[in-house]
Amino acid sequence: MDLRYTDAQRAFRDEARQWLAANLPTEPLPSFDTVEGFAAHRVWERTLHDGRWSAVSWPTEYGGRGAGYIEWLIFEEEYWRAGSPGRVNQNGIFLLGPTIMEVGTDEQKARFLPTMASSEIVWAQAWSEPDAGSDMAAISSRATLDGDHWVLNGSKIWASRAAFADWCFGMFRSDPTAERHRGLTFILCPLDAPGVTVRPIAQLDGEPGFAEIFFDDVRVPLDCTLGEVGGGWRVAMATAGFERGVSLRSPARFTTAADRLVALWRLHADPADTALADAVTDLWIRAQGYELHTYRTVTDIGDGKPIGAEASLNKIFWSELDLEIHALAMHLLGAHAELTGADGSATWVKSFLFSLSGPIYAGTNEIQRNIIADRVLNLPRGT
């Protein structure tokens, strides 16, 4: 065990810090769930890419730095500490990208990864359907083979970023006769293809962070199939593993939020209120716990021990931690918490609203608990 960063890792941190200081937008960008904000975030992603910071852990041939996971964690720490913009292409870079690297063909890697790293193409996820949320294997949108094309029909909902994104990924039922997990295929689809209709849905903050996507005889070439035909479930589980594990939510988000909570406590709290001080301290401790756990996990991954169903423990931990940090911040803000203008609390209120989605997205926490019980604790499956 050696918890000191190497000289190279410190140099990497310094390089990231200096680059961010020199290149970060001077004014906060508008929300990426607005037309102008989406465009501004795409420009920012391009800037990140030009500095080769958009996908630091990816191989250099696809626009990354070939950096290790520890370096990726370091970059994330610097990124969130500096108050940098949210990642508009996170569905691509952190979820689909690693999945393509694992199961994609060489042709698919060359075709999709570089434009993903540069955000020339921004990706939306298309997991849920109106009748398939937690029960994802109930997917009924169809993919029918027609020569060298799939023909897609059906609809997806709660598709993050789909209102403005360029492509989406999701599962389609390619074999209606197969057992329900087996008849699914993972397909990538441009959102400007003929027959695609996108209906934006306003989220809790009033902005169209979601969309419903309708597919009416949408023709997609077969080379947009990721993994094997009928093998979509396994591919999706790989994606979900990245999502719930470490890639989507590095600890830096939460340690940064906890540090900011401490700063907020200093501004607003009565130090004589020891219960409040204890609550702030406790959340800060838990954020540190998540960070330390992640450093241990990425060391294991580097040693070739893959992250399995334990990833679900992470997802529950960070989502509940994030929600509690923001809920306490709302208490600390007091009467300011209902002011959503530019008087200083707007950022907290917006991130509080976002934190409420944590226990729901990427698989509800109830589903995560079932996964832990079934696959880690080996409890009998429910009926």
Place this chain on the structure above:
Amino acid sequence: MRFAFTEDQQAFADGLGDLLVGECPPAVVRAAWDDGSGHAPDLWARLGDLGLFSLLVPEADGGMGGGMVDAVLLIERLGAAATPGPVVEQLIAAPLLGGTPHAAAAMAGTTVLTATPTLDAPVPHAGMADVVVTDGALVTGSVATPVPSLDGGRQLATLTGGTTTPLDTGDLTDRMALAVAAQLVGVAASMVTLAADYARDRHQFGKPIGAFQAVKHHLADALGAVEFARAPVAQAAWSLDEGLSTAPADVSLARVLAATGAEQAARSALQVHGAIGYTWECDLHLWMKKVWALQAAWGDTSSHRRRVGRWLLAGDGPVTPDGDTLPSFERLR
């Protein structure tokens, strides 16, 4: 940066774990409870033979020269077996006796040590201990009067008389606080395992109760509470070994997570067991009572949380006096 135990450390812990499966089953723990001694003499001798008590003794004094990083995995295993007697106290305190007449016997386990933060309250394991180590002193030749104790494997006794000799005990308090945290991680992990085993066996409504989501979710949450304490315990051990200025805060951080996780695991395990878990006959209480008995050992959760809080919210913590935050991870540099 490398956050992992070595293969040797893992192998030593696994070896100890295997030994405890054979030598420290619930029947042995119960025997130590039932005769009022809190002592398992045969097990004690085996652990001494294994060299456990020489782990932290410097090589120059004939020990293994290990550090807290080496120790915490072993202590987890001791907790996991609900090991009775002052095994952890002996392991942590033995290196402090170098240069005293007790050094060799303490390392072998033939002189029994216990450790306590204060002599003004009942001392755990004092009835079987030859030497009591406390902050800045060692005590010999006192008379121990047993007092009824919640955890029969941690029998308390009041001390009268005896000879007190000054002793440089260094960071004993932090080492013991961390040892308690490591023990609690092991205790909690065993309770989750016991409850999961029970949930597979016990049938109601025609199926194992572990098939019901209410039961699954209790145990999933308990497992999470345990797992997220492991890395902080390891990190605090490393901080102590490296003599970092943040070590006290790191110890307290680990102690808070381990103790709250263990309390949650105890409640969940009891709830999953139902009425049988509420009996003396069921082994679960051998672990649950250790959780409750250790809650206040070497500082309780509240005092450890406030020690982090004092460091965090005022003074030396990661927030500057003008309210600017310094990132948490600077601690790791």
